[in-house]
Amino acid sequence: VPTVSQILNNKGHRYRDQTCKKVMKAVRELGYRPNSYARAVRLGKFNCIALVLSTEKYKSFLPGELLRGVHEGVAGADMHLTLTMLPDDKLTNQGFVPKILQQWMADGLLINYHVHVPAMMMELIRKNGIPSIWINTKFEHDCVYPDDFSASQKGTEKLLQLGHRNIAFADFGFPFGRIPEHYSGVDRFEGYAAAMRAAGLSPMEIRGQEYVPLSERLAAARAALSKPDRPTAVVTYSDTSALPVLHAATSLGIRVPQDLSILTFGEQLVDIGGVGITTMLIPWAAVGQSGSQMLLEKIANPAQVLKSRALEFEVAEGVTCSAKTES
Amino acid sequence: VPTVSQILNNKGHRYRDQTCKKVMKAVRELGYRPNSYARAVRLGKFNCIALVLSTEKYKSFLPGELLRGVHEGVAGADMHLTLTMLPDDKLTNQGFVPKILQQWMADGLLINYHVHVPAMMMELIRKNGIPSIWINTKFEHDCVYPDDFSASQKGTEKLLQLGHRNIAFADFGFPFGRIPEHYSGVDRFEGYAAAMRAAGLSPMEIRGQEYVPLSERLAAARAALSKPDRPTAVVTYSDTSALPVLHAATSLGIRVPQDLSILTFGEQLVDIGGVGITTMLIPWAAVGQSGSQMLLEKIANPAQVLKSRALEFEVAEGVTCSAKTES
DNA sequence: GTGAAAGCGCTAACAG
DNA sequence: CTGTTAGCGCTTTCAC
Numbered sequence: 001v002p003t004v005s006q007i008l009n010n011k012g013h014r015y016r017d018q019t020c021k022k023v024m025k026a027v028r029e030l031g032y033r034p035n036s037y038a039r040a041v042r043l044g045k046f047n048c049i050a051l052v053l054s055t056e057k058y059k060s061f062l063p064g065e066l067l068r069g070v071h072e073g074v075a076g077a078d079m080h081l082t083l084t085m086l087p088d089d090k091l092t093n094q095g096f097v098p099k100i101l102q103q104w105m106a107d108g109l110l111i112n113y114h115v116h117v118p119a120m121m122m123e124l125i126r127k128n129g130i131p132s133i134w135i136n137t138k139f140e141h142d143c144v145y146p147d148d149f150s151a152s153q154k155g156t157e158k159l160l161q162l163g164h165r166n167i168a169f170a171d172f173g174f175p176f177g178r179i180p181e182h183y184s185g186v187d188r189f190e191g192y193a194a195a196m197r198a199a200g201l202s203p204m205e206i207r208g209q210e211y212v213p214l215s216e217r218l219a220a221a222r223a224a225l226s227k228p229d230r231p232t233a234v235v236t237y238s239d240t241s242a243l244p245v246l247h248a249a250t251s252l253g254i255r256v257p258q259d260l261s262i263l264t265f266g267e268q269l270v271d272i273g274g275v276g277i278t279t280m281l282i283p284w285a286a287v288g289q290s291g292s293q294m295l296l297e298k299i300a301n302p303a304q305v306l307k308s309r310a311l312e313f314e315v316a317e318g319v320t321c322s323a324k325t326e327s
Numbered sequence: 328v329p330t331v332s333q334i335l336n337n338k339g340h341r342y343r344d345q346t347c348k349k350v351m352k353a354v355r356e357l358g359y360r361p362n363s364y365a366r367a368v369r370l371g372k373f374n375c376i377a378l379v380l381s382t383e384k385y386k387s388f389l390p391g392e393l394l395r396g397v398h399e400g401v402a403g404a405d406m407h408l409t410l411t412m413l414p415d416d417k418l419t420n421q422g423f424v425p426k427i428l429q430q431w432m433a434d435g436l437l438i439n440y441h442v443h444v445p446a447m448m449m450e451l452i453r454k455n456g457i458p459s460i461w462i463n464t465k466f467e468h469d470c471v472y473p474d475d476f477s478a479s480q481k482g483t484e485k486l487l488q489l490g491h492r493n494i495a496f497a498d499f500g501f502p503f504g505r506i507p508e509h510y511s512g513v514d515r516f517e518g519y520a521a522a523m524r525a526a527g528l529s530p531m532e533i534r535g536q537e538y539v540p541l542s543e544r545l546a547a548a549r550a551a552l553s554k555p556d557r558p559t560a561v562v563t564y565s566d567t568s569a570l571p572v573l574h575a576a577t578s579l580g581i582r583v584p585q586d587l588s589i590l591t592f593g594e595q596l597v598d599i600g601g602v603g604i605t606t607m608l609i610p611w612a613a614v615g616q617s618g619s620q621m622l623l624e625k626i627a628n629p630a631q632v633l634k635s636r637a638l639e640f641e642v643a644e645g646v647t648c649s650a651k652t653e654s
Numbered sequence: 655g656t657g658a659a660a661g662c663g664c665t666a667a668c669a670g
Numbered sequence: 671c672t673g674t675t676a677g678c679g680c681t682t683t684c685a686c
Contacts, residue, residue, distance in 0.1 A: 002656085002657065002658085002680090002681070002682080002683095003655090003656065003657070005679095005680065005681060005682090006681085006682095009681085014655065014656095015655060015656080016655070019655080019656085031454070031455070031456070033428075033429060033430055033431040033455075034430055034431060034679085034680075035368065035430075035431045035432075035678090035679055035680070036430040036431060036432040036680095037364040037367045037368050037373060037431075037432060037679085037680095038368045038662090038678070038679035038680040038681095039679080039680055039681075040364045040662095040680090041362065041364050041365045041368055041662050041663060041664085041678095041679085041680075042661080042662050042663095042679080042680045042681050042682085043662085043680085043681075044662070044663095046364060048409075051410075055395065055398075057391065057395075061391075062389075062391065062394065064384065064388075064389065067389065067410075067412075068382065068384075068412070071382075071410070071411075071412045075411075075412070075426075080409055080411065080426070080432070081409065081410050081411070082375075082407055082408065082409050082410070083378075083394075083398070083408050083409070083410045084398075084402075084407065084408070085394075085395065085398045085402070099402075099407070101360075102360060103360055103361055103362075103363040104360040104361060104362045104363060104364075104663095105362075105363040105364060105407070127358070128358070128360075129358070214598040214599070214601075214603075215598055215601045215603060216601065217600075217601070218600040218601045219601065243599045243600065244599070244600060247599070247600040271541040271542055272541070272545075272570045272571070272574070272599070273544075273545040273570065273571060273574040274541075274542045274543065274544070274545045274546065276541075276542060330671090330672065330673075332663095332664065332665055332666095333665085336665085341671065341672095342671065342672080343671070343672095346671080346672085361663085361664075362662090362663050362664070363664095364663085364664095365662070365663035365664040365665095365678090366663080366664055366665075367664095367678095368662095368663085368664075368678050368679060368680085369663080369664045369665050369666085369677080369678050370664090370665075370678085371678070431679095
């Protein structure tokens with residue numbers, strides 16, 4: 001028995017070639033597969049990291065690229081990935097402890113919550129002591145997230161360099177005066193605002209008084225673009241704000257990009273009707289990889305506190321940004 | 328030690344209340360957590376099902392709802408979910424066996440491949456003998472998928488009932504004469520075609536001679552709608568075909584839905600610019616739940632072969648379908 | 655080079 | 671009611 005173990009784990013240098021071959025043949029014929037759980041028990045670690053999400057539809061977000069990045073990092077270290085969804089509502093109940101924390105089944109947690117995490121959950125995890133990294137949230141430590149602030153700032157600077165002065169920020173998803181739950185809602189605006197102020201200009205927001213439903217965004221965008229001092233460029237929070245702006249412009253006879261430049265954020269360049277909107281690409285794959293990498297470091301040395309990482313965006317050049325033309 | 332085991336597993340009826348409390352207190356104070364892997368080894372099963380995807384971007388598709396459905400089914404049976412992505416390219420190499428099959432670490436496989444699976448993979452899995460269910464592919468047995476044929480047929484019938492006779496099917500993603508890799512490309516057309524033929528009409532396809540890139544679809548749709556015998560209703564393969572049709576109509580002065588009805592397929596109702604497109608909703612959550620349910624049955628009784636299940640779509644009513652108006 | 659023996663953390667069976 | 675004993679499948683150590 002131990003001979004087989006040694007050989008299958010590539011520590012078979014010490015055995016005769018003949019023995020190795022005999023073992024391999026038997027393995028094939030019997031269809032033998034080592035039980036990885038028994039191995040884990042013996043070795044004292046699971047070789048498993050758990051990706052934690054919320055069951056709530058809009059609280060956790062798992063784009064394909066993020067998953068791919070995570071899996072790459074995890075598989076690269078010869079570990080496997082477990083995926084678990086926690087019911088947020090139950091989490092607030094005193095006394096409720098999710099299975100993943102109540103049992104011992106992973107070496108570390110990769111927590112992907114984009115809106116604010118129940119305080120109790122953070123407390124549970126802290127008390128539990130299991131190595132954890134947060135993804136797509138903004139904390140001081142042990143956290144990876146896309147650098148929305150910097151991306152927005154740089155994007156706005158580019159528009160400024162193209163000669164635009166009258167640049168607006170549009171986000172129909174969050175009304176005036178309410179603080180967005182996800183940090184990106186804050187940072188994409190603040191990055192834009194910082195660039196504007198640095199250029200001696202004041203930020204200008206296109207929002208609703210309340211959340212604007214998708215079906216009313218076209219009208220809202222038309223209203224904003226019908227004003228006499230309409231912007232010559234718009235930075236939008238996402239495609240669900242960018243597309244209404246684009247369609248509003250088209251329907252008002254405002255040409256894109258000649259009369260109006262549009263810049264947005266998203267996972268990929270959105271191209272509907274032949275107009276690809278220039279997009280700051282959220283670096284999901286990098287977040288996934290960095291996250292798992294950090295977690296592995298933390299598992300190797302659980303005591304250390306890791307500095308959070310903010311990851312750069314790349315730009316997908318569409319056809320919606322150009323230099324300001326003289327009016 | 329065994330006392331603790333019994334009590335924690337709710338078989339503690341046989342113990343004194345006092346003992347139970349003492350155990351619980353100690354558990355809390357010491358932060359004791361049972362090792363689920365050791366338990367699994369002892370019990371001879373992993374209590375784990377593995378969700379298998381491809382690493383290839385366009386070969387596996389994991390919408391949030393599907394994941395949620397799978398997780399629900401799995402967690403409901405008190406099992407956990409492991410997620411693994413296989414590199415298709417390596418899979419064709421003779422001799423390559425992925426970790427998930429080479430090791431023993433899950434009770435069953437839920438395989439989510441939407442384009443055709445490498446033959447070698449099917450062979451490997453069959454030889455391996457691990458209980459498996461296929462998701463989002465169309466096989467005779469051990470398989471769950473959305474019933475695209477029936478959905479398309481019923482949708483087309485509804486348009487016929489609304490008085491439309493000149494109904495086209497649009498799919499810019501697949502050109503004439505090429506067989507779509509995913510069955511839905513075939514079935515959505517064939518369901519439409521069956522309904523048309525049953526009404527004594529002949530199917531009419533809007534496609535390109537080659538794959539039509541997103542940026543050229545608007546032009547292609549305009550061309551199709553500019554013909555004298557243009558359709559009064561269009562069934563489209565997906566939103567990436569529906570939106571160009573919608574925009575083409577708008578730009579040509581064809582009113583939707585008065586002059587043109589549009590029906591499409593997708594995960595959710597797409598609403599851009601205030602026009603929600605009537606959409607046949609792919610039942611992802613149900614596929615996930617059914618899939619895990621079937622897999623659990625199969626794990627309980629590995630010998631049986633399960634009949635495949637095709638799941639019904641629901642309709643999200645938008646504003647793009649209405650009765651044919653007299654011209 | 656090889657295989658017997660010990661032990662990872664757990665649960666089931668059984669004796670006290 | 672409780673605790674001792676055995677054994678799940680594996681790896682490591684250590685005689686032979």
